[in-house]
Amino acid sequence: MADKTSTEGTKNIFHRPDMANKIAKQVLHVSPTSASSSGVFLTAPRRTGKTTFMREDLAPALTAQGALVIYVDLWEDPKADPSDVIISAIKAELARHEFALKRLAKSFSLGGAKIAGVDFSLDRIGLGKEVSLVQALSAISDTTKKVIVLIIDEAQHAITTSSGSDAMFSLKSARDELNSHQHHGLRVVCTGSNRDKLAMLRNSKDQAFFGAPLVPFPSLGKDYVAWFCKNSDDLPTPLSVDVVLPLFERSGSRPEILGAAADELRFDFTLEGHQVTERFSWAVEEQIKATNDDAMRVIRSLTPVQSAVLRVLAASGAEYAPFESATMERYKIAVRQARDAGVNVEVTAVQQALLALQEKSLVWRASRGVYAIEDSTLTELLRQQGLLEGLSGHGEGSDYTKDFVPQTCAR
Ligand SMILES: Nc1ncnc2c1ncn2[C@@H]1O[C@H](COP(=O)(O)OP(=O)(O)OP(=O)(O)O)[C@@H](O)[C@H]1O
Ligand SMILES: [Mg+2]
Structure with a gap:
């Protein structure tokens, strides 16, 4: 059944209750043969509506199916340590449950500030503190008797610091404890905008969520476009779904590009009815071009070594090994391709280039020293250009991001 605008919920949002219910059911009712009790990883490119869906559709669907949802956005404050953000969200939830607090205060004989009439300081909860995350989550589970679903938005950010990685391990222990028969269950749902990065959280055995399913999160589609056209009825002539849908797909399924194009028309007070379709198409194409031009300007401003490192990383995807001799050869090919043959590519130059690319927010580094392109749509733009x-080491460039092929690169 197609999703539709819910009669409840936020008016300026297109809701997808059917999809939310399906995902919620899958998250809550784990089959004995599934690995998803490890958590579920949902990935989709930047600005395609992940956060909106998690907050406005998935969280309410999970709550309606009897779960207790704790939502954490690791991008809310990019400067904060991800472990602090996760711990604060759990503490804030705990503070809502007086019985859980009393239970903890009693079992640990703790004193401190009064919260909800209970003598207990939340500062005593955390990594390496008297009360672990496992104990805090168990207390919430036992008091509410509900499955807890922890939604971690932009979860890849957790592994950029070692305490973030520790927090993920602590959540893994909590998951194992709460999924035992004494408690009521813990599910972890992680989202991220870069498949390579998110995959690092579950690909290797030394990662907390090894083996958890990594699922492409469905982008907004025809139903959204129909909703958009219907709600753009303040334009002199209605927009047609047949015209807008291909434009939306070309824009990488980003609602903001359609919104900005419609606004351009709204503020053109000389616009006549018969011009609407043509002007709208033009405005969307302009938005796409502007975002791509902007990204290409940044690429052209790189030094030859930075550009070579960026392109080889983009072409290699998850296979990227920055200092292997085969990779060093590929940097040299990239430099030659750019007709910068006189430039020397050595290990220290590559190290410096990786640092500079991180500073420019083009490259992302996990705390274990694994690298990925910050925005996977940049890879697609580089490929299109x-x-x-010839840089991937196996013929064509890596097709690692093939599932998500938006045609713009928003920065
Ligand atoms: N279902 C929707 N209905 C209407 N507008 C939407 C919907 N989903 C997303 N948008 C709009 O698209 C923009 C991006 O949405 P959102 O922040 O949810 O995406 P995101 O994928 O989480 O982005 P980021 O990669 O930056 O985290 C916002 O302006 C939001 O209002
Ligand atoms: Mg988001």
């Missing part, structure tokens, strides 16, 4: 040819 022919800048990845």
